[in-house]
Amino acid sequence: MIDKLEFLLALARERHFGKAAEACRVTQPTLSAGIKSLEDQMGVLIVQRSSRFQGFTPEGERILDWARRIVGDAKAMKQDVDALKRGLHGHVRIAVIPTALPMVARLTTPFREKHPGVRFTILSSTSIEILTLLENLEIDAGLSYLDNEPLGQVRTVPLYDERYRLLTARTAEFGDRSSVTWAEVGRLPLCLLTPDMQNRRIIDQMLRNAGIEPEPTLVSNSTIVMVSHVRTGRWSSVLPPILAESIGLPDTVASIPIVEPDVTHSVGLIVPHREPTTPMVAALVREARQLARQLEAER
Incomplete structure (x- = not known):
């Protein structure tokens, strides 16, 4: 049964029969037959079928929860036994x-x-x-x-606890300050992470709390892209100190604590x-x- 449950998990991940079969290294007919066999064994319809994958039935969603638990436990058992033998x-x-x-x-x-x-x-x-x-x-x-x-x-x-710093050129506005407020940060041309990142949602909320609607001039899902733009001296960004310190900022870039309020997550x-x-x-x-x-x- 474990292999059939793994077929189900792959289908949940890929949302596509062909891609799920490829992930499991089996043919699509083999995967479909395995899931059909599981449906027969459980006595319920698991997958909403058509020419394309359309999702799981309510019973299928419940079976999917059990599949995650059972497959996870099976893998844990194997790893536990292997660790006893080989470390x-x-x-x-x-x-x-x-x-x-x-x-x-x-x-x-x-x-x-x-x-x-x-x-x-x-x-x-x-x-x-x-x-x-x-x-x-x-x-x-x-x-x-x-x-x-x-x-x-x-x-x-x-x-x-993650805190937040303004990274900006020392020659830019606020670049010589020992601290800045969120309202002041909102006045600068910012490069920030994309909105799907929780860090970005945190920063957006802090700017809105300060009365500023976030309007970054550049967004990216890469911190390297953001930092490379800050290094030009024409952009600013908001990043945690741990990240700012790890990239080795040049002397021309200041890392300034943001206060009012001093937020942590x-x-x-x-x-x-x-x-x-x-x-x-x-x-x-x-x-x-x-x-x-x-x-x-x-x-």
Whole structure:
């Protein structure tokens, strides 16, 4: 049954029979037959059928929830047994919001020193994408915001509080200031992340609270693009200090705290809420808690 449930999860991810079959490395008739067999076994219609995928029936949505749990538990069981035989090894997939990417190395590096048989895939994703990827078993963990927007059924390990700085040329307006207000930030030509990013939604809300309607002159889903424009001296941006410090700003660019108010949002590790958890995730949670203590000591 596990393989049929995996067919169902692939269909939920891809929303297309052909692409789901390709992801499972089977033919489309094989995938369709597997799902039909599952429907016969359950005695209900799972997929709304036509020439194209149209979604799941209400019964199908409930079966999909169980499929995620069962497939996740099956993978956890296999990893648990493998860890007993060979120690912790395998592949860890972590999705990270763009503003937290500089923090990842402080988690993965000591983790791999303790578990050299582990390899990593790190993805840059929005906070919403991270929750979807976790739900669909496409990643093992995420680094994301822990407040501001609902997380659902997950376990969290807070790591640090994200604050916000204005990055601007020292010769630009406010470039010689020790702090600026959100209202002043709104007067500058800004390059910001795209609206699907929670960081952008936070900044938009702060500007609106200050009476400014956000109208950035450039948007991108890449922090590298934003910083490269700030380096020209013609643009400004709003980024967390952890990101500003990691990119090595030139002397011509100032990183200025934004006040009135001094806003913070919690960022941390997110993992599926499952007991027992996989040995890999359990080790990752332990490493995150150790990192949280280090970051607290550095404050």
